[in-house]
Amino acid sequence: xxxxKEKPCFMEDIYLKHERLMYYIAGKYSEVSVQREDIVQTxxxxxxxxxxxxxxxxxYAQINYIAAAVRNTAINTIxxxxxxxxxxxxxx
Numbered sequence: 001x002x003x004x005k006e007k008p009c010f011m012e013d014i015y016l017k018h019e020r021l022m023y024y025i026a027g028k029y030s031e032v033s034v035q036r037e038d039i040v041q042t043x044x045x046x047x048x049x050x051x052x053x054x055x056x057x058x059x060y061a062q063i064n065y066i067a068a069a070v071r072n073t074a075i076n077t078i079x080x081x082x083x084x085x086x087x088x089x090x091x092x
Contacts, residue, residue, distance in 0.1 A: 010055060011048055018063065022070045029074035035081075043073040 015022075019040075026039040046069050047054060054062055 011044075011051055014047070014054065014062065014066070015044060018066050021063070022066065025067055025070040026074055029071075029078060035077065039070065039074045039077050042077065043070040046073060 022040045022043060023036060026036040026043075030036050030039065043066075047066065054065055057065055
């Protein structure tokens with residue numbers, strides 16, 4: 001029996017298509033790789049919660065939606081860090 005390669009789910013496909021964009025935007029707000037990863041992961045979780053909205057958008061609007069989610073997540077992460085509630089910067 002041959003196994004067919006399964007088609008990736010919508011969000012997996014979105015992530016694979018736009019991963020570089022998400023990390024690029026996160027990199028505009030943080031030089032720390034761990035913080036960039038946290039920003040992207042948090043943004044992806046936010047996008048998952050709004051998957052139905054994202055699915056209804058045309059491709060060009062999806063890109064804008066993703067970019068806005070990453071940008072807003074980055075801004076919120078930086079604000080949180082400045083308050084000192086949860087530092088993401090490497091120690092040492």
